[in-house]
Amino acid sequence: MDQLLQNIALGLSVAFSLEGLLYCFIGVFLGTLVGVLPGIGIMATLAMLMPITFHLDPNYALIMLGGIYYGASYGGSTASILMNLPGTATSAVTGLDGYPMAKQGRAGQALFMTAIASFVGSIVGVILLAGFSVPLARVALRFGPHEYVALMLLGLIAASVIGSGRSIRSLIAVSLGLALGLVGLDLNSGVARFTFGQTVLFDGLPLVAVAIGLFGLPEIIASAGRAQTPKVQSDKIRLRDMLPTREDWRRSAMPMARGSGIGAFFGALPGTGGLVATFVSYAVERKMSKHPEQFGKGAIEGIAAPESANNAAVQSAFIPTLSLGIPGDPVMAIMLGVMMVHGILPGPTVIQDSPDLFWGLIVSFVVGNIMLLVLNLPLVGMWVKLLAIPYNYLFPVIVAFTCIGIYSVNYQIVDVFVLLAFGFLGLGMRALNFEVAPLLLGFVLGPMIEEYFxxxxxxSRGDLGSFFDRPIAGTILVITAAIVVWAIAVKTRAALAGRGKPVSDNG
Structure with missing residues (x-):
């Protein structure tokens, strides 16, 4: 206990230094700004700012980059809630219920709950990072390709219950997403698949362009000719006007707790991260809710769960990076590169060899998330006022900034055409009452499932039975099969009950 207190004191001395506070603020400010702007993305910002960090002390370099990471994770939800334009791919799930809340005149409450859920998820992730880095990293090491395939399959089954429509439509959307994920080079043979001779598609379809195309552009196209604006308060927006109701707090408490746990788990596993965690947490809440029909129409749980999961995953993603030297995603790979440039070798000894870096970074996460609350809660009223701008003035600016942002990621005009193509695909799916969220999850998980499978x-030399020889993978597959059987039983029982009801006089 004394050792833990000494480590926290060391971290406080680093994070609360003048330089630590300055670079933490720069990180969360730039991250929030980047997250709000659709299309630019965390990776592009980190890539541009990484050379600056080579001239900084490694402690402050990682503090600033970490601030950009979780600041962007929070900021991406703002545009997703207000205009259904997810600034990052992970914030697309938040828009499923956040945007309907904004259209109902509850944008302030949605943004306020986003800030609180993000803070709760981040603190849970930090606690796990501080207390369980080494044990959780050891558990993560036991996950081989078999376990990852089982987890991804569970995610795809969960995707079939994400949609508010029929499960068959969600399965069709998932299948389309899996097919779109095949575009690019085959990882084993290097053969180009469905690229039509375009070398720019060798890396696959750009994820951010696909996400914004599916979620954002259909809303812009459908709303371009409307004259009315969403409900916005005409008088000054005060803090009490933005506070969620007592019922909102009651319905959000457990989803935040469950989302934080799901996010922390997936964040600690290399290769999964916040995107999978947000989808799974949303699916779990929709399945556990007493009112699943409200999801997709403005359910507060649909914001609290994925936001807490996303930010918990962001924090716990540092566990395999710092404890094992294994980057869980491209952002963590950049963090790893910065540490190696400064002569720090991540791994089990980093806590002993560089305690000031490790504990300073952990304390800075708490400081940074408090800064996010202080920075963004006063701005909620300003963000809500954006909705009062006449839409015929607003949507050309949104389209222009979206196209510029998408182009600036890879500087390839093909990305803009991908954005437009998926915009019209999303519009067609909306017209046919198909859900787009399962498609995005299939698109994300498809290449990962193929690689690990x-x-x-x-x-295992082609032995499919090896999945059940491994306890963790076998257990996950049994749980997945049980979910499928249970879902079929529930549907069958509901169909039989509906068939047995007497027909009323009105028909």
């Missing part, structure tokens, strides 16, 4: 077959 083929790797597991290579390791």
């Amino acid at each position: 083929r790797r597991s077959l290579i390791v």
Whole structure:
């Protein structure tokens, strides 16, 4: 206990220094700004700012980059809630219920709950990072390709219950997403698949362009000719006007707790991260809710759960990076590169060799998330006022900034055409009452499932039974099968009950 207090004191001395506070503020400010602007993305910002960090002390360099990371994770939800334009791919899930709340005149409450849920998820992730880095990293090490395939399959089954429509439509959307994920180079043979001779598609379809195209552009196209604006308060927006109701707090408490746990778990696993965690947490809440029909129409749980999961995953993603030297996603790979440039070798000894870096970074997460609350809660009223701008003036600016942002990621005009193509695809899916969220999840998980499945077959020499020889993978697959059987039983029982009801006089 004394050792833990000494470590926290060391972290406080680093995070609360003048330089630590300055670079933490710069990080969360730039991250929030980047997250609000659709299309630019965290990776592009980190890539541009990474050379600056080479001239900084490694403690402050990582504090600033970490601030950009979780600041962007929060900021991406603002545009997603207000205009259904997810600034980052992970914030697309928040818009499923956040945007309907904004259209109902409850944008202030949605943004306020986003800030609180993000803070709660981040603190849970920080606590896990501080207390369980080494044990959780050891658990993560036990996850091989078989376990990852089982987890991804569970995610796809969960995707079938994300949509508010029929499960068959969600399964069709998931299948389309899996097919779109095949575009690019085959990882094993290097053969180009469905690229039509375009070398720019060798890396696959750009994820941010796909996400914004599916979620944002259909709303812009559908709303371009409308004259009315969403409900916005005409008088000054005060803090009491933005506070969620007592019922909102009651309905959000457990979803925030569950979302934080799901996010912390997936964040600690290399290769999954916040995107999978947000989808799974949303699916879990929709399944556990007493009013699942409200999801997609402005359910407050649909904001609290994915936001807490996303930010918990962001914090716990540092666990395998710092404890094992294994980057869980491209952002963590940049963090790893910055540490190596400064001569710090991440791994099990980093806590002993560089305690000031490790504990300073952990304390800075708490400081940074408090800064996010202080920085963004007063701005909620300003963000809400954006909705009062006449839409015929607003949507050309939104389209222009979106196209510029998408182009600035890779400087390829093909990305803009991908954005437009998926915009019209999303519009068609909306007209046919298909959900787009399962499609995005299938698109994300498809390449990952293929990679880990083929790797597991290579390791086991083509033996499919090896999935059940491994306890963790076998347990996850049994749970997945049980969910499928249970869902079929519930549908069958509901169909039989509906068939047995007597027909009323009105028909």
